[in-house]
Amino acid sequence: MSDTIVVLPDQATARLPKTNYLNKENGLLSWLLTGDHKRIAILYLISITFFFFIGGALASLIRLELLTPQSDLMATDTYNKVFSMHGIIMIFFFLVPSVPATIGNFFIPMMLGAKDLALPKINLLSWYLYMAAGTLAIYSMIVGGVDTGWTFTTPLSTHYVNTHVITTGLAVFIAGFSSIFTGLNFIVTIHKMRAPGMTWFRMPLFVWSHYAASILMVLGTPVLAIALVLIVLERTIGIGVFDPTKGGDPLLFQHLFWFYSHPAVYIMILPGMGVISEVISTFSRKRVFGYTAVAFSSVAIAVFGFFVWAHHMFIMGISNYAVLVFSLLTMLVAVPSAIKIFNWAFTLYKGSVTFETPMLYAFGFMGLFTIGGLTGVFLGTAGTDIHLTETYFIVAHFHFVMVGGMLMAFLSGIHFYWPKMTGRMYPEKISQLAAVVTFIGFNFTFFPQFILGTLGMPRRYASYPPEFQVLNVFSTAGASILGVGYLLPVLYLTWSLKYGAIAGNNPWQATGLEWQTQSPPLTENFTEIPIVDHEAYDYEWLERQKEKEVASA
Amino acid sequence: MSNHAETEHHIVSPKLYVVIFLSLLCLTGLTVAASYVEMYSFNVVVALGIAIVKAMLVVLFFMHVKYSSKLTKLTVFSGLFTFMVLIFMTLADYISRAWGRW
Amino acid sequence: MPENTAIAGATEVEGHHEHPPYQRHHFETMGQQNDATNFAMWLFLLTEIMFFGGLFTAYLIYRNWYYPAFVQGSHQLSIFWGTLNTAVLITSSFTMAMGVWCAEMRKKSALVLCLVLTFVLGLVFLGIKSIEYHEKWEKHHVPGLRYNLDSFLNPASDHEVYQEYHDKPLPLDMARHTELYFFLYFAMTGMHALHMIIGIGILTFMIIQAQRGAYTTGHVTFVENFGLYWHFVDIIWIFLFPLLYLISRHAN
Amino acid sequence: MSHISPVLWQFLVKWMTDFSLFPPEASKIAPQMDALYFFMVLVSLIGLTLVILLVVAFSLLYNKRRHPVAVQIEGSTLLEATWTIIPLGLFLVMFVWGALIYFRVYTPPNNAMNVYVVGKQWMWKAEHPGGQHEINALHVPINEPVQITLISEDVFHSFSIPAFRVKREAIPGRYTSVWFEATKVGKYHLFCTQYCGTDHSHMIGWVYAMTPDDYQKWLNSSTSGSSLAQNGERLFASLSCSACHNSRPDARGPNLVGVYGSKLTLTDGSSITVDDAYLRQAILNPSQHVTQGYAPIMPTYQGQISEEGVIDLVQYIKNLDTDYRLKQTTTTTTLLPESQGKATSAAKGMVKQ
Numbered sequence A: 001m002s003d004t005i006v007v008l009p010d011q012a013t014a015r016l017p018k019t020n021y022l023n024k025e026n027g028l029l030s031w032l033l034t035g036d037h038k039r040i041a042i043l044y045l046i047s048i049t050f051f052f053f054i055g056g057a058l059a060s061l062i063r064l065e066l067l068t069p070q071s072d073l074m075a076t077d078t079y080n081k082v083f084s085m086h087g088i089i090m091i092f093f094f095l096v097p098s099v100p101a102t103i104g105n106f107f108i109p110m111m112l113g114a115k116d117l118a119l120p121k122i123n124l125l126s127w128y129l130y131m132a133a134g135t136l137a138i139y140s141m142i143v144g145g146v147d148t149g150w151t152f153t154t155p156l157s158t159h160y161v162n163t164h165v166i167t168t169g170l171a172v173f174i175a176g177f178s179s180i181f182t183g184l185n186f187i188v189t190i191h192k193m194r195a196p197g198m199t200w201f202r203m204p205l206f207v208w209s210h211y212a213a214s215i216l217m218v219l220g221t222p223v224l225a226i227a228l229v230l231i232v233l234e235r236t237i238g239i240g241v242f243d244p245t246k247g248g249d250p251l252l253f254q255h256l257f258w259f260y261s262h263p264a265v266y267i268m269i270l271p272g273m274g275v276i277s278e279v280i281s282t283f284s285r286k287r288v289f290g291y292t293a294v295a296f297s298s299v300a301i302a303v304f305g306f307f308v309w310a311h312h313m314f315i316m317g318i319s320n321y322a323v324l325v326f327s328l329l330t331m332l333v334a335v336p337s338a339i340k341i342f343n344w345a346f347t348l349y350k351g352s353v354t355f356e357t358p359m360l361y362a363f364g365f366m367g368l369f370t371i372g373g374l375t376g377v378f379l380g381t382a383g384t385d386i387h388l389t390e391t392y393f394i395v396a397h398f399h400f401v402m403v404g405g406m407l408m409a410f411l412s413g414i415h416f417y418w419p420k421m422t423g424r425m426y427p428e429k430i431s432q433l434a435a436v437v438t439f440i441g442f443n444f445t446f447f448p449q450f451i452l453g454t455l456g457m458p459r460r461y462a463s464y465p466p467e468f469q470v471l472n473v474f475s476t477a478g479a480s481i482l483g484v485g486y487l488l489p490v491l492y493l494t495w496s497l498k499y500g501a502i503a504g505n506n507p508w509q510a511t512g513l514e515w516q517t518q519s520p521p522l523t524e525n526f527t528e529i530p531i532v533d534h535e536a537y538d539y540e541w542l543e544r545q546k547e548k549e550v551a552s553a
Numbered sequence B: 001m002s003n004h005a006e007t008e009h010h011i012v013s014p015k016l017y018v019v020i021f022l023s024l025l026c027l028t029g030l031t032v033a034a035s036y037v038e039m040y041s042f043n044v045v046v047a048l049g050i051a052i053v054k055a056m057l058v059v060l061f062f063m064h065v066k067y068s069s070k071l072t073k074l075t076v077f078s079g080l081f082t083f084m085v086l087i088f089m090t091l092a093d094y095i096s097r098a099w100g101r102w
Numbered sequence C: 001m002p003e004n005t006a007i008a009g010a011t012e013v014e015g016h017h018e019h020p021p022y023q024r025h026h027f028e029t030m031g032q033q034n035d036a037t038n039f040a041m042w043l044f045l046l047t048e049i050m051f052f053g054g055l056f057t058a059y060l061i062y063r064n065w066y067y068p069a070f071v072q073g074s075h076q077l078s079i080f081w082g083t084l085n086t087a088v089l090i091t092s093s094f095t096m097a098m099g100v101w102c103a104e105m106r107k108k109s110a111l112v113l114c115l116v117l118t119f120v121l122g123l124v125f126l127g128i129k130s131i132e133y134h135e136k137w138e139k140h141h142v143p144g145l146r147y148n149l150d151s152f153l154n155p156a157s158d159h160e161v162y163q164e165y166h167d168k169p170l171p172l173d174m175a176r177h178t179e180l181y182f183f184l185y186f187a188m189t190g191m192h193a194l195h196m197i198i199g200i201g202i203l204t205f206m207i208i209q210a211q212r213g214a215y216t217t218g219h220v221t222f223v224e225n226f227g228l229y230w231h232f233v234d235i236i237w238i239f240l241f242p243l244l245y246l247i248s249r250h251a252n
Numbered sequence D: 001m002s003h004i005s006p007v008l009w010q011f012l013v014k015w016m017t018d019f020s021l022f023p024p025e026a027s028k029i030a031p032q033m034d035a036l037y038f039f040m041v042l043v044s045l046i047g048l049t050l051v052i053l054l055v056v057a058f059s060l061l062y063n064k065r066r067h068p069v070a071v072q073i074e075g076s077t078l079l080e081a082t083w084t085i086i087p088l089g090l091f092l093v094m095f096v097w098g099a100l101i102y103f104r105v106y107t108p109p110n111n112a113m114n115v116y117v118v119g120k121q122w123m124w125k126a127e128h129p130g131g132q133h134e135i136n137a138l139h140v141p142i143n144e145p146v147q148i149t150l151i152s153e154d155v156f157h158s159f160s161i162p163a164f165r166v167k168r169e170a171i172p173g174r175y176t177s178v179w180f181e182a183t184k185v186g187k188y189h190l191f192c193t194q195y196c197g198t199d200h201s202h203m204i205g206w207v208y209a210m211t212p213d214d215y216q217k218w219l220n221s222s223t224s225g226s227s228l229a230q231n232g233e234r235l236f237a238s239l240s241c242s243a244c245h246n247s248r249p250d251a252r253g254p255n256l257v258g259v260y261g262s263k264l265t266l267t268d269g270s271s272i273t274v275d276d277a278y279l280r281q282a283i284l285n286p287s288q289h290v291t292q293g294y295a296p297i298m299p300t301y302q303g304q305i306s307e308e309g310v311i312d313l314v315q316y317i318k319n320l321d322t323d324y325r326l327k328q329t330t331t332t333t334t335l336l337p338e339s340q341g342k343a344t345s346a347a348k349g350m351v352k353q
């Protein structure tokens, strides 16, 4: 049993603190009008989980339909709506806010030693915007849905479909503002709210990666907003900016859309990378190997992320010279991710590694993200992109980075921070099982899709030639396993709210400021503002503190 | 707050505001006048040049960037930079489309 | 249960005792709060730049493609109104800047005066804008709504514009693209006007607050931040004006 | 084995018969692209193995039982530089290699025969120069370069033949092109891979790669009577293009004989090479590129000619290599025997000069 560190002296005696942010005030209204970043994080957590399962249910429908070559479960139109809503919900309503709005919201102020985010009201506003947008999206789905794909490709979305493009576009527009406000708030907080002594290079890497992601949110999202506004105007009054028959260029929409949506993929992965840094360091009890390199590679990803958007348009008729430039830049943006992966691997070197659930998920992340990222390089290479683009190879690529990468990171983070957020431990054994099930299910689901893509099976197909069936059956079977893997955490985490073991202040013996307070924390996080006099991930400092504590007790 | 000294507040005097205001008006007059002079492709350059100067005056003085922290300056710069990336990299595609046809 | 024991506690930070009423609980000092909100405002302006960035990109691309159409479309705008409006907006920017100064110097009635002036000038700007819009409507130059190509296929029919520019008739296919010009014109000036309207809304609120003395007791950040916003809107116009009105005067 | 349930059994049989991991290589570019692909797979496998190896080895060697106290290490500039530079180098190799292939796929050779393909919701219409039309099918000879000139009538579509490793988006309002040289006789999938609405997944067809002899037979058996150029000729006369383009000294429009492939100087001083895309633009948006020495008087034919009609006209102008032909067109609308001869030569695929 020495392989885990959950059983610690102070845990045996731990009791739930009498007052904390959860019970400070009571009643629904105290939640709906709260300014407390921790409560808002919880609100977000509940809402994004809801949307994840809506998106997951749609994914199940996709996989069921693809069990057979014919489109027999639903009409092609319905299928198109299902995958469009799946993509829209999963991206804009789940993955973009997933880690930042929950774990980030909860822990960034604590990691910096601040009492709250700089703009609590804006924070709450961002949640309301998110909910309004989500409601609008669900509404548009109920009244008929949208079948443009999540990319809203013109002129299809403007002139050739008569589904609820405007409503959905508006929903995404509003969700975008929610995301802008989150990012803006983080940047201000990180610049202005650090505790005394908390210099930039003492910040946890989690904060660094959120800083990078926030830059992308603030600078990228408005471009998506204007693109959507133009779509709405085109549909309503029929102006021709994207309409080739009126002299507009449909590719301009793609430029604007991907100017946001490529950085958006880094909005989706960077916060996850932050979680991985925390988890790997904690469970190998070692400072992250090459802290500065990891910190700067986050920023590098954010900066270079703005230069590569046209790699989504390689065969769409952009200039071949532009292809050259964007392909080259894509190669450059891939390098910082490689740096991070190796730095994490070397963090284990001479560490003292244990295998709690967060660590298992983190290992899953490293393997799957590496595969996903490297296949991204296949797509960034102009030559092979010709064959692989718009096939299941892409579907596999982005599920590997988004589900295998970010979702794993999210689950890792949720498990890691669960004790702090709720004051209770999750059950270790079953959650380790869930992590393994997820990993196996995931590979079953999405690995065959690489082969399908190489064989040439196009994406967004409701029906497909019969020779692709075998691999599709694998994929569907895998998705069922995966579904179980995702349902399990919901069950046992809920269970643990009542029956979980009391966590104590610092069950993982982690070094961050957030772990030095009670769990769950007080409303303003700290009884007194901490003064930081040590680097991030300084385990020796932690040891000294403990000795001091024992001596004084 | 140890590591980020608050930016001390510089109050710009009204006199300076008046000067800036008047020069903005003059520049407006100038740019309109310039547009009546035939300068071929330089009309665009002059018009945008003047606009940039005007914008700089507003940003530096009315918006106090000249007296603001490095952080504010960096923020303004990064906004401009991304704006330029959007415009010029997109235009680069459009312009180079004509260089070769495939 | 020792709480927070692992952290060296900071001793009371000065200024903690008597918070001004407008200092939010989670800030240590007023200075920190002001800095934070000011920085937040700047970041918000960044998003605004990028928002307009999409429109500017579209404008530049299509002007490049459909040069003659954009030139003649531009000839339909009135440089007189445009210049007047630029002057109005710059003046309002000036009064706003003065307003910020008044707030900083705690001059209550001067502040109110400045804000009211800004407010009025903002309205004047919108008024002039609506005169221009109305003219476009009369000439059927509003894209999507009974758009009419007459002024471009047969420029001589529009004496006033014709006398100034001697535009040649555009071929039909090029003339059609003037609709794109006017769309971008409306989109850009419309977005700008929308920002003005929002600004005027906030100004109304501020005038009332200023009257009550909310800003002259020391809490000037709100005025300053609004000033940033107002100047930003001004800057957008500073670019729209030459791009839409001026640079095509001679191109033919 | 009778215990195995029939469903599972069927499934296994299916697996045995259908399971393939790689599409056939049926074009000249396919092996080249696959070489790069396998190189990348190899690099990825090595990289992935390395990552897994490191993680597994370190977590075995340094797990808590074996290594209870961690040794704090700052980092290592040398190591970090290594894993920055090596991946960067590998990625750059991929970039260069990939770019070379990319340009190869999108630069058709001069002697390629040309087939026009029009995409519309939800079908592919192919038009051979000899006037043979086909829907959701494409017949091509092997060992001969074939250029596909693509256009869409409505939304984006994407023309994809996995066995040939080629794909190109069909864009509304603009010609794009791609070429391939089939190497193996066979029947291959033709997909629309860009999402284009309701029946996107039904916008599929077959590509038949045939020996040149078979192809010739097929051409002869499916000819519809008149070639694209002939249709174009008729259009040219009936739309009274010849009123201006008639090579008379007082003609209002430029002489179109031999214009294809030539370099034109435009009124703004720039010069441009006339290709399919330019011809199309010249007919639909004539005032966008006005040839030097001419007034922008040519009317637009936007909305008056279908995409097929434009293709016919383009094909006709492409083949105008003597004044004589033009005179024929201008003097009569009926087809003369000469044009028949022209048509067969075009049908053989000799399209470019």
Ligand code: HEA
Pocket: A151, A265, A266, A268, A269, A311, A312, A313, A314, A330, A331, A333, A334, A335, A337, A338, A341, A342, A369, A370, A371, A372, A373, A374, A375, A376, A377, A379, A380, A381, A385, A388, A389, A390, A394, A397, A398, A401, A402, A405, A406, D043, D044, D046, D047, D048, D051, D086, D087, D090
């Ligand atoms: C979280 C989301 C996410 C992330 C992080 C990425 C990361 C990357 N993506 Fe991906 N991508 C998507 C989400 C994401 N992508 C989505 C959603 C789409 C499809 C959108 C749609 O059309 O619907 C897409 C599509 C997409 C395309 C467009 C394909 C097309 O339409 O034709 C391309 C092309 O370049 C691409 C490239 C890349 C690259 C190069 C990276 C890189 O950042 C990856 C970098 C990581 C690594 C390289 C791995 C680590 C490296 C190592 C461990 C080194 C190994 C060792 C050696 C080499 C020795 N992606």
Ligand code: HEA
Pocket: A053, A054, A055, A056, A057, A059, A060, A062, A063, A083, A084, A086, A087, A088, A090, A091, A094, A095, A148, A149, A150, A151, A395, A399, A402, A403, A407, A445, A459, A460, A461, A462, A475, A479, A482, A483, A484, A486, A487
């Ligand atoms: C964050 C992003 C994200 C996530 C997490 C997922 C998760 C999954 N996705 Fe998704 N996917 C996208 C983003 C994402 N996807 C995007 C952007 C597209 C492109 C859309 C487009 O083309 O426009 C796409 C497209 C896409 C396709 C391609 C469709 C096509 O092109 O035709 C497929 C096919 O297999 C697929 C499958 C799956 C599966 C099996 C999961 C699984 O991981 C999901 C597992 C989860 C569950 C199985 C839920 C379990 C729970 C229940 C079933 C309970 C339900 C109960 C209630 C409602 C109470 N996805």
Ligand code: CUA
Pocket: D119, D120, D122, D156, D157, D158, D192, D193, D194, D195, D196, D197, D199, D200, D201, D203
């Ligand atoms: Cu056509 Cu998909």
Ligand SMILES: [Cu+2]
Pocket: A261, A262, A265, A308, A309, A311, A312
């Ligand atoms: Cu991308």
